[in-house]
Amino acid sequence: DAGITQSPRHKVTETGTPVTLRCHQTENHRYMYWYRQDPGHGLRLIHYSYGVKDTDKGEVSDGYSVSRSKTEDFLLTLESATSSQTSVYFCAISDGRGPVTDTQYFGPGTRLTVL
Amino acid sequence: SQQGEEDPQALSIQEGENATMNCSYKTSINNLQWYRQNSGRGLVHLILIRSNEREKHSGRLRVTLDTSKKSSSLLITASRAADTASYFCATVPTGGGNKLTFGTGTQLKVEL
Numbered sequence: 001d002a003g004i005t006q007s008p009r010h011k012v013t014e015t016g017t018p019v020t021l022r023c024h025q026t027e028n029h030r031y032m033y034w035y036r037q038d039p040g041h042g043l044r045l046i047h048y049s050y051g052v053k054d055t056d057k058g059e060v061s062d063g064y065s066v067s068r069s070k071t072e073d074f075l076l077t078l079e080s081a082t083s084s085q086t087s088v089y090f091c092a093i094s095d096g097r098g099p100v101t102d103t104q105y106f107g108p109g110t111r112l113t114v115l
Numbered sequence: 116s117q118q119g120e121e122d123p124q125a126l127s128i129q130e131g132e133n134a135t136m137n138c139s140y141k142t143s144i145n146n147l148q149w150y151r152q153n154s155g156r157g158l159v160h161l162i163l164i165r166s167n168e169r170e171k172h173s174g175r176l177r178v179t180l181d182t183s184k185k186s187s188s189l190l191i192t193a194s195r196a197a198d199t200a201s202y203f204c205a206t207v208p209t210g211g212g213n214k215l216t217f218g219t220g221t222q223l224k225v226e227l
Binding site: 040 | 158159211216218
């Protein structure tokens, strides 16, 4: 978890409210990712960023948006939270050395419950 | 959709025994990686094997890759109680940039 923090670590919210999760890194890595982890599904990529203001969708992007205005921060927003978005959210970073050797480093996770 | 599927889903062994986990995937890959997740924590990278490699070692870990069968195995030798965790394989599909696709994981319990 060194070099990557996520906030908040736990959040309970109500259906229909907007929620923003923050990922902060001190490693100056180019790539940042948001995943969700659900039982029976492993980790699924929501969105990722390959540089400041450069983002792209992952496998399960519907209902989520992201922003990256600084190298160190990557924000995930649930525009109108639904119960199906109850999950554990992980941020990850990588230095983008290339698809053959790149590895990812994960934050501690945020447990989100939508009532 | 999941690229990787691990087998078994759960494994319980005694300390000192070896643990073997298997991973199958669907498409051609640049590399395959194994990660460990302790309960309530983030994932930690264990080892990466490139598509042109067949076997790799790191400490008590041994990973094999058979691209013809689209499968990999992770062997943990002389397991310890501290190895209790979930283990995930993840692939970087060819043409997928740096994006990882994870399997559903194997829960390993090592008992004293």
